[in-house]
Amino acid sequence: MAKVKVGVAGYGVIGLRLATGVALQEDMELVGVADVAPTLSVRGLVEAGMPYRFYNAMPENEEKLKAAGVPISGSLEDLVEQCDVMLDATNAGVGAKNKELYARMGKKAVFQGGEKNSVADVFFHGYANYEKGLGQQFLKLTSCNTTGLIRAVDALDRAVGVEKVAITIIRRVADPGDYHRGLTNALQMDKAPSHQAVDLMTIMPHVDATGILVHTPVTHGHIITVVASTRKKIDKANTLEILGAHPRIRTVKIEDGFLGNASLFRYARDMGKLRGDLYEIALWDESIVNSGNDIMFAINIPQESVVIPENMDAIRAAMQMQLTRDEGTAMTNRYLGIK
Structure with missing residues (x-):
């Protein structure tokens, strides 16, 4: 079975941890991450040898990124085009704007707690309402x-x-x-x-x-x-x-x-x-x-990392990788090393 292709938009506190979480899921493929500037997180990615491909979400900042030594693999649109589902960890309000791109390209997306509930079809939690997320295009996580x-x-x-x-x-x-x-x-x-x-x-x-x-x-x-x-x-x-x-x-x-x-x-x-x-x-x-x-x-x-498992659950539900709460959360836990 082909791996589900995932992209991460916003490489900050949550985004960089989402990238790690996806990379650990053996039935998913992390296509790449996107951000807008050479932030400390992005500079850290460069220092780490660029384990993930980077996509520039703000074309006017290309020279700044190149000056910081960030190799650019394409635009945000290029990343979205290659993915089955996007994990959007951008600043509150940006995800709602990105949704227009995801919808136009027919892609699924998972938004974080900072976005308004109206951005998604389902307000999602892996344990409480996993089945409600099955096959849905847009899910939003709780804070x-x-x-x-x-x-x-x-x-x-x-x-x-x-x-x-x-x-x-x-x-x-x-x-x-x-x-x-x-x-x-x-x-x-x-x-x-x-x-x-x-x-x-x-x-x-x-x-x-x-x-x-x-x-x-x-x-x-x-x-x-x-x-x-x-x-x-x-x-x-x-x-x-x-x-x-x-x-x-x-x-x-x-x-x-x-x-x-x-x-x-x-x-x-x-x-x-x-x-x-x-x-x-x-x-x-x-x-x-x-x-x-x-x-x-x-x-x-632990505010920086607690939502990462539920994001993996959301991918599983949206992509119908597992059809029940018990199966979906168990796969996430297994790959994240949660006992």
């Missing part, structure tokens, strides 16, 4: 926080039923290496309900969700606390059994040294993970407690 949150809520919902959730998101303010948010020493409240709760209800409409978000002056990962009201009362042991069985949820303990987000980032680097990336969210064992009939717990979201 990093929503992606990890849905993994946990969906697992509980399938096991014991979830009626409602209340979340608090302690949100990192920027990605490592970013300066556009400035140098801060403050916490900032966001208005409720947070979009993550609203997005969860869009994908899981039977769950009543609300949430509060607090911006924090850190860069490595978000932490979400979840209070879930389940149809069948569960305790800590039940929760550990249910969530611990999920391939994309890693259970950790404070007593083992996992004190917070920085501990998990360091652990990933110590394991030799490329860029310190973890595909799994982390569930703190000691955070799991009952509040009346509800269950409460805390999870860590």
